[in-house]
Amino acid sequence: LAKTTQPISMDSYEGQEVNITCSHNNIATNDYITWYQQFPSQGPRFIIQGYKTKVTNEVASLFIPADRKSSTLSLPRVSLSDTAVYYCLVGDGTGGFKTIFGAGTRLFVKA
Amino acid sequence: NAGVTQTPKFRVLKTGQSMTLLCAQDMNHEYMYWYRQDPGMGLRLIHYSVGEGTTAKGEVPDGYNVSRLKKQNFLLGLESAAPSQTSVYFCATIDPDRAGTEAFFGQGTRLTVV
Numbered sequence: 001l002a003k004t005t006q007p008i009s010m011d012s013y014e015g016q017e018v019n020i021t022c023s024h025n026n027i028a029t030n031d032y033i034t035w036y037q038q039f040p041s042q043g044p045r046f047i048i049q050g051y052k053t054k055v056t057n058e059v060a061s062l063f064i065p066a067d068r069k070s071s072t073l074s075l076p077r078v079s080l081s082d083t084a085v086y087y088c089l090v091g092d093g094t095g096g097f098k099t100i101f102g103a104g105t106r107l108f109v110k111a
Numbered sequence: 112n113a114g115v116t117q118t119p120k121f122r123v124l125k126t127g128q129s130m131t132l133l134c135a136q137d138m139n140h141e142y143m144y145w146y147r148q149d150p151g152m153g154l155r156l157i158h159y160s161v162g163e164g165t166t167a168k169g170e171v172p173d174g175y176n177v178s179r180l181k182k183q184n185f186l187l188g189l190e191s192a193a194p195s196q197t198s199v200y201f202c203a204t205i206d207p208d209r210a211g212t213e214a215f216f217g218q219g220t221r222l223t224v225v
Contacts (some may be wrong), residue, residue: 034213043115043201043216044154087153101146101154 004088009106018075020105022088025069030092033064033071038085038104047086048073075107083109113137117202117217124192124224132187132220134202142205143185144169144214145177147198154201160185161207192224
């Protein structure tokens with residue numbers, strides 16, 4: 001299973017763009033990269049998923065370079081409500097798959 | 112469509128007591144997982160199941176047992192609770208027929224063992 005490395009914490013201000021980078025040097029060919037968001041006292045919530053290049057949805061963008069050894073979650077114009085912990089995971093969802101969460105990145109958005 | 116529902120939401124146990132946490136899902140997903148999350152930490156996998164009647168150990172299985180008698184339910188048991196098992200427990204499901212790792216989580220069970 002690919003191990004991921006993320007910054008422990010980040011601070012930002014409202015209205016700024018936030019980029020959180022995750023390293024996954026041992027990513028396998030079949031692995032996808034998935035990001036989750038977790039608010040206090042809640043379960044993690046799926047944000048975005050990608051395999052290569054760029055993926056964008058209504059919440060975020062995910063940038064994946066050609067070698068796929070890292071990925072960057074981009075949150076445009078953050079607000080106070082984006083203060084949360086963000087987890088980067090890699091895996092392929094096939095038989096025997098185990099979702100491994102690291103400590104995540106604590107994002108604190110200030111007014 | 113409730114998604115993933117955990118019962119109970121809160122519980123206080125005395126050391127040595129037993130209890131069962133229930134995870135119920137209505138999404139017809141094959142894969143189900145139990146995690147624990149300690150304060151300020153990420154989630155750690157306790158046990159998981161890839162289908163009805165199957166279970167497997169995760170990272171931290173000691174002190175816990177699980178059962179998946181029905182596809183929609185995944186039970187987590189504590190036979191003799193210890194203070195070290197004080198944590199927030201999350202259940203999650205994944206549909207393996209969809210590529211990738213989009214998991215759906217319950218709202219959590221906050222367990223305190225005194």
